[in-house]
Amino acid sequence: xxxxxxxxxxxxxxxxxxxxxxxxxxxxxxxxxxxxxxxxxxxxxxxxxxxxxxxxxxxxxxxxxxxxxxxxxxxxxxxxxxxxxxxxxxxxxxxxxxxxxxxxxxxxxxxxxxxxxxxxxxxxxxxxxxxxxxxxxxxxxxxxxxxxxxxxxxxxxxxxxxxxxxxxxxxxxxx
Ligand code: S3P
Numbered sequence: 172x173x174x175x176x177x178x179x180x181x182x183x184x185x186x187x188x189x190x191x192x193x194x195x196x197x198x199x200x201x202x203x204x205x206x207x208x209x210x211x212x213x214x215x216x217x218x219x220x221x222x223x224x225x226x227x228x229x230x231x232x233x234x235x236x237x238x239x240x241x242x243x244x245x246x247x248x249x250x251x252x253x254x255x256x257x258x259x260x261x262x263x264x265x266x267x268x269x270x271x272x273x274x275x276x277x278x279x280x281x282x283x284x285x286x287x288x289x290x291x292x293x294x295x296x297x298x299x300x301x302x303x304x305x306x307x308x309x310x311x312x313x314x315x316x317x318x319x320x321x322x323x324x325x326x327x328x329x330x331x332x333x334x335x336x337x338x339x340x341x342x343x344x345x346x
Pocket of ligand 1: 251
């Protein structure tokens with residue numbers, strides 16, 4: 172089985188996924204990174220040149236490929252749960268962990284992350300904080316439906332989140 176991390180931008184999917192992979196001696200894969208590698212473009216450029224609809228098609232293609240893997244940690248793009256097809260594919264061979272955090276803290280983390288500022292496309296016409304609050308509220312139902320486990324990460328570090336997930340995996344879930 173795979174361990175799949177989902178959640179909004181800034182919840183630490185990639186950082187936590189890498190720590191987890193190290194601790195559990197598993198391979199780590201990032202779906203956005205795969206998309207960029209296979210298309211030869213940044214996500215921001217794909218959005219700008221081809222639009223979000225096209226990006227979502229490519230994303231599903233990559234999710235199909237990743238769902239064929241086994242025993243890996245997969246970090247996903249924040250919108251992956253919007254398509255039922257992606258969730259079904261990921262669930263076939265994986266446990267989905269939803270990393271949740273409050274809008275206030277996500278806003279702070281995203282503001283302080285220069286990589287996000289440069290490389291991540293805007294997802295709505297709203298201002299930054301409004302975009303986060305709006306999307307979290309709208310997407311909540313999708314994350315909640317997709318998740319096998321929900322981990323609250325607002326007040327914990329990436330290391331602490333990885334600890335909690337390792338504990339969960341070792342004690343409650345047979346992989
Ligand atoms: C998206 C989040 C991004 C990336 C794309 C769309 C979203 O990934 O997949 O920009 O819809 O929330 P991160 O969650 O890693 O920023």
